Each structure stands twice: as C-alpha cells, then as structure tokens.
Amino acid sequence: MYQAGDRNDRILLARVPGGVPVPEDFAYDVTAIPTPGPGQFVSRTIYLSLEPHYRMFMRPGQTAPHGLCAGDVMPGETVAQVMQSRHSDYRRGDFVLTRNGWQQFALSSGQDARKLDPAIAPISTALGVLGLPGLCGYAGLLYLGQPKPGETVVVSAATGAVGSTVGQVARMVSARAVGIAGSDEKCGYAVNDLGYTACLSHRSPQFLAELRSACPEGIDVYFDNTGGEVLSSALEQLAIHARVVLCGMAAAYSRQSMPPGPPLLAVIRARATLLGILAEDYLPYLPELIKVVGGWIRSGRFRYREDISEGLASAPTAFCRLLRGENFGKALVRIAPEHL
C-alpha cells in the first residue's frame, strides 16, 4: 500500500535532443508521492503511452504549455488507478485515463480524466485502439476519408494503433485495405491477423511498382501516418476525387528544420482532397468508437497489438525505438501491474 510521501519515481527531459532522441537525453529522478487537496485525487500509473509527436515539443527555446524544457517531467497519456481521492466523482480503485506522464504517481483535478470500464475491453486499449489513436483512425477514415464499398484504402504505419484501426474499419465497410509498413514481419501480421488485402514494405526497392500493382484502379482513400517519401508515392497513385487524411508526420518529428513536402500537382490532377486531422477534435465521437470497436473487440472480429516495455526505467529506450520506427504495435510502458 502506497501513501503520500512515499517514493515517486519519474523521468525528466535532461536536454533537448539533437536529432532522433537517445536515452541520454532523459534523466531518472525521485520525489515524493503528492497529497490530494480538495477536488483532487492521486493515481498510480499502470500503462504509459509513448507518442512520437511529443518529439515536436522538444525544441530549443520552447516553453510551456506546448514546449518541453530540460528538467520537465516527460508528459504522456496514462492508464492509472485511483489510490486516494478527495474528488466526488472518483473513488479509490477506479481505473482512469489521465495524463500522469512518465512517473509512478500523479495528482489530478479530474479535468481531462475519464473513468474506464474494464468490462468493455482491456484497460490498456484506452491508450490505443479505444483511445485517441483509435479515434483518429476511426473518425478520420469514416468521416473524412468516407470510403465506399469496393474502394481502395491505403494506410501507412499499418500495424500501429491508428493504422490497424483504419485497416480493419475499412474492411468492415467492405473497402479493400492495403497497408504500408516498415518490415516483412509487420506486413505478414497486417495481412494474416488484421485482414489487409495486401501490405507493402516501404523499404522494398520495388515499393513504387508494388504500390501501383496493389492499387490497379488507383488509391481512393490514403490515410497518412508518416509523411515523407511514402506520402509522395501515394499521392502519385491517387484515383480521381481521392481523399487523403493527414494524421501524423513521424518522418518529420526529429528533423531540425521542417523538410519539404510532396509535390502537389498530383492533387490537382486527381482533384483530390487533403484533410488534416487532430484526434482531439473528434472527442464527441469517442462513445461511438467505444461502442462499435469495443463490440468488435469483444466478439473477436477486431485485433490489435501492443509493444509493451516493462518498468518506468525502460521508457527512454522504448521512446527512442519508437522514433526509429522499431516498435511493432502500440508503444506502451508498463509502470505497475494491473492488479496489486
């Protein structure tokens, strides 16, 4: 049993990384578990979500609330359990989605927190396919991409939390899902477990030709999680009136200056629509996601994969792997066991 004043381990940003982060950019730190004031609760972090776009906040001269400076606790979405509460809506033992960041315990005022029902699906999914990444994939595909039966939907980072949601939702609405991933192993999983019609490795020397032959009538919906060369290649294969959902730019996050983007003449040629999405805009659709995809998960029709690192101390290494694209599934850190 933990108490206020006990040891709270956490990880700080030690310095602004130069390019792709290395573990030495982070520092281990120990403080005390805080005491909740009126209207607050303290929760114990169980799962920490690692998100590549946090790299963007680590830039020289950045400041709060959006920037990260040396000495700041690394931020991040977490699944946690309430340990002590002076908040009327939260009780000891409740599972909650919070933003504890890279630490074992944190205070919350309940703002931005959300109670989790472990009966719906494993609680870790609140950080992945039933959380913001799944929401981005689900709402981005259905409400922005608007695929029709028989259309070809292509998605990059096809086996991540966003990508695997896009691919499986595409299949559920009778579209053809074609994945793009970074290894043959991921591609095998995409086809065999997630039900993609085909999955291509963007590292293949024949990638462009393979993409063309996997999409003989062009790409009707392209869901981009990477940016860079993969995005440029996909734009060249767009069908007339294609929709392109821009969700993430992992290829750009570690760059010192913004790299140029894809040539856009192909967008005019295809009379295509490009749509930028931030998952937070779609929070009103979260109940729909939880109902629809949660149901598919319970019936076994929807699969997902998690890449779980064990222990808070593993977070820096796991984050660096993520930014090198070496994770396989939603990147999580298990900070504490689900059941004490």
Place this chain on the structure above:
Amino acid sequence: MYQAGDRNDRILLARVPGGVPVPEDFAYDVTAIPTPGPGQFVSRTIYLSLEPHYRMFMRPGQTAPHGLCAGDVMPGETVAQVMQSRHSDYRRGDFVLTRNGWQQFALSSGQDARKLDPAIAPISTALGVLGLPGLCGYAGLLYLGQPKPGETVVVSAATGAVGSTVGQVARMVSARAVGIAGSDEKCGYAVNDLGYTACLSHRSPQFLAELRSACPEGIDVYFDNTGGEVLSSALEQLAIHARVVLCGMAAAYSRQSMPPGPPLLAVIRARATLLGILAEDYLPYLPELIKVVGGWIRSGRFRYREDISEGLASAPTAFCRLLRGENFGKALVRIAPEHL
C-alpha cells in the same frame, strides 16, 4: 472574304523546351484553310488564350492526346467566328468558343464548341472571367473554399483571370480579400480597381511578415494559383479549419523534374482541407457564372484586365512572357479583328 484553300497561318511546337520556353522553341507554318465536311464548320480565330499549364504537355517522350510533340500545332482555347458551316447548329457569323489553337482558321465538329452571345459581355471574356479561368475561381472559391462573411480569403496571382474572379467574388460575399501578386503595379491595381483589402508582392523581402500582418487572425481560405514558396508561406498562416484550393502550379510547369512541395505539418496543425480543382469538372456551373458574374460586369461592379498581344506571330513571345510571370491580366493574342 476568306475561302477554303486560302492561306492559313499557324504556329507549331518546333522542339521540346529545356526550361522556361523561348520563342525559338516555336515555328511559323503556312497551310490552306480547310473545307468543312457534313456536320462541320470552319471558323476564323479572333482571340487565342494563352495558358501556362500547356507547358506541362511539352515534355520529352510525350504523345497525343495529352502530350505535345515537335511539329504539332500549338493547342489553345479560342474565340472565333463561323465562316462556313455544314453544321445545323452553327451559322456563318456566329461567335463561338472553340479550340482552334495557334492558327488563323480551323475545322470543328461542334464538339466542345459553344456559341457566344456578344450582348452578355465582350466575347473575349469567354476565355477569361466568363470562361474556364473564371469558372475555376468562382466555383473553386464558393463551392470548395466556402468563405463566410468576415473571413480572410488570400489568393495568389491576384490580378489574373482566376485570381481577379476569386478576389471580387470574395468581396461580394463580404469576405476580406487579400491578394498576392508579382509587382507593386499589379498590387496597386488589385487594391484600387479590384477592391482587395490589401495586396502583397511575393518579391518583397518582408513578404512573410507582411502576409502575417495582413491576416492577423490567420487565413481562412487560401486560393493557390502558383505553388512554390508562396504556397508554403500561406500554409504557415492558416487559421483553424482553413480551406486551401489548389488551382494551378505555375511555379512548377517549366521544371524538368517535379520540385518538392510545401511541408504539410501546418495542414495537420490547422486541421485544414486542401482541395485540388480542375475547372472542367465545374462546367455544369458555367450558366451560373455567366448569369452572376456577367450581370456584375454589365453593371460595372466587376472588373477584369486583359494583356493582349497583336497578331498570331506574337504568340510565342507572349507565351514565354506568361511563363515568366510578366503578363498583367489574362494573356490573349488577337489573331483577327472582331469585326471584318
């Protein structure tokens, strides 16, 4: 009075240009006026429209119908007058919109042709503000850009046929129109004659800062006719949920290989929508354009400017000027007088 068999002067593509075309890339040629067969008519070209995107068809290894090879008559939209007709819908003396290309006379089967009513507006407008360029600006702004009163609409190539339509239609729907053009002279015309709130020269060393201060609440609708650096700068200033209409990429047409495009992270950040447009898709809206903008022209509320070169022989030089951005207004060549 002309007759079949009389001299028909025309201009051919002599060779595929290396970069920005030079007059030596074209050759003068003389043939005979053709004789109409059943269902055909012969027309005399009055105005020839010069369009920068034709440069894209001039590439090594291109073939018909989309490519242009050495020896081909240069194509182009024209306003012409029927001289001799065996087509039941067209009579001698009718003014018509045709695709005669760079020549004095041409045959037509009536396909893609359209009769013009000189009472609506000067016939040359069928190649500009009441033709495909105007349609692109009108429908692209209203149906894709969807500006609301008080929103800021920014348009590049602000004094061309497309741009001047966008700017004036934006004003008519009570949006703030901010133009971007290539010289102080064009900017003065944009503000004083076309009613733009402000117009900035993209050649100014302070262009970015000027754009920011002309759009203090960001850009709600950006209508792009140029691509390149101007597009990148505009994307950085987008307001949340901005719409970007991609209409032309003049900056790219003369390049040997496709240059990279703008960084797209700004599109995600703004949750913006980018929409590629081809005017031809909006031909069903042409009667609306002619009714609405034609009415504004007759009432003096809508202005436009034409940059007219005299005589067929001036077409190569005028086309090269156009691709260097040196035209001021819709680029036309007067091949023959309107009234014989």
